[in-house]
Amino acid sequence: MQRRILTGDRPTGPLHLGHYVGSLKNRVALQDEYDTYILIADIQALTDNFEHPEMLEANIMEVALDYLAVGLDPNKVKFVVQSMVPELTELTIYFMNLVTTATLERNPTLKAEIQQKNFTKGLPVGFYTYPISQAADITIFKAHLVPVGEDQLPMIEQTREIVRRFNRLYDKVLIEPKAMVGEVARLPGTDGGAKMSKTLGNCINLGDPPEMVRKRVMSMFTDPTRIHPTDPGHVEGNPVFTYHDVFNPDKAEVEELKDRYRKGTVGDVEVKERLYKALTEFLAPIRARRVELAASPDDVRDIIREGTRKGRALAQQTMDEVRAAMKLRYALG
Numbered sequence: 001m002q003r004r005i006l007t008g009d010r011p012t013g014p015l016h017l018g019h020y021v022g023s024l025k026n027r028v029a030l031q032d033e034y035d036t037y038i039l040i041a042d043i044q045a046l047t048d049n050f051e052h053p054e055m056l057e058a059n060i061m062e063v064a065l066d067y068l069a070v071g072l073d074p075n076k077v078k079f080v081v082q083s084m085v086p087e088l089t090e091l092t093i094y095f096m097n098l099v100t101t102a103t104l105e106r107n108p109t110l111k112a113e114i115q116q117k118n119f120t121k122g123l124p125v126g127f128y129t130y131p132i133s134q135a136a137d138i139t140i141f142k143a144h145l146v147p148v149g150e151d152q153l154p155m156i157e158q159t160r161e162i163v164r165r166f167n168r169l170y171d172k173v174l175i176e177p178k179a180m181v182g183e184v185a186r187l188p189g190t191d192g193g194a195k196m197s198k199t200l201g202n203c204i205n206l207g208d209p210p211e212m213v214r215k216r217v218m219s220m221f222t223d224p225t226r227i228h229p230t231d232p233g234h235v236e237g238n239p240v241f242t243y244h245d246v247f248n249p250d251k252a253e254v255e256e257l258k259d260r261y262r263k264g265t266v267g268d269v270e271v272k273e274r275l276y277k278a279l280t281e282f283l284a285p286i287r288a289r290r291v292e293l294a295a296s297p298d299d300v301r302d303i304i305r306e307g308t309r310k311g312r313a314l315a316q317q318t319m320d321e322v323r324a325a326m327k328l329r330y331a332l333g
């Protein structure tokens with residue numbers, strides 16, 4: 001059997017550079033080798049956006065356009081809309097018995113996100129339990145590998161624990177998946193924050209036009225200790241240089257800029273101008289393809305529909321095995 005990948009994104013906005021280096025690049029590289037399912041996680045997006053369900057439909061299209069624009073081939077890869085696979089919800093409920101509240105409380109990513117999101121009306125149970133729903137996402141497709149950013153590692157660990165428990169308690173039906181982190185485990189935000197994130201407004205999106213990229217690069221956070229361009233500056237931990245390292249293919253130029261920055265012989269503006277140039281060159285073909293695809297939304301919808309149909313068929317197969325293992329096949333039908 002061909003090994004399988006499951007990964008996904010929340011349709012909370014268009015995808016950004018962090019998604020590219022954290023996960024998309026690996027997905028494109030592995031799509032020939034692995035049977036790949038990509039979940040557009042609208043149910044998970046609702047856990048902290050339940051007051052705005054109207055934004056999901058447009059964002060499902062945005063995310064699918066980004067997938068196609070970076071080179072995911074719909075003849076190989078299945079794009080699956082989470083809420084259109086109701087079996088996922090059933091499996092989530094069964095998994096809930098295999099996880100304690102203490103385990104959820106210890107989850108470092110969940111903890112950080114709860115703090116960051118600052119739920120003023122109390123913590124929704126749906127958000128609190130999303131690691132369990134994510135375990136159902138991964139296991140229902142019997143994935144071996146999950147290409148994700150570093151922030152998702154505790155979720156994969158939680159999934160592995162659930163699988164071990166399930167297989168021990170009931171029957172050996174589920175596969176224990178492995179995480180695969182991208183070349184950049186966690187791309188910082190343009191604000192210097194630890195993570196570029198759709199909902200933090202510190203992103204450069206894959207489909208941003210050049211003038212927007214320029215604006216975002218020129219307003220980027222750099223070395224806070226440096227006041228004048230003639231002050232020696234810090235390269236390490238400076239997001240402008242992190243982006244240069246990742247996106248500027250001219251390594252000699254990057255080394256020269258770092259050297260001059262440390263000595264205080266180059267200003268932030270020049271370093272940013274060069275980054276802008278590298279980024280627009282990187283993004284130009286992605287953006288061109290995205291604009292072209294956006295002109296045929298019906299084709300994109302067909303691709304999503306077909307991927308979801310295949311994903312649901314696989315999920316139904318797994319759920320037959322899950323119900324059998326759990327002795328939920330009563331002679332009552």
Ligand code: ATP
Nearest residue numbers: 009010012018022148149185186187196197198199
């Ligand atoms: P939201 O703010 O709605 O949570 P997000 O930007 O965190 O959005 P997700 O849809 O939650 O994006 O994440 C999708 C995938 O992209 C995950 O595997 C995640 O680890 C990865 N990812 C997201 N942001 C980054 C980043 N800055 N660096 C590396 N990987 C990232």
Ligand code: MG
Nearest residue numbers: 010151197198
């Ligand atoms: Mg996220």
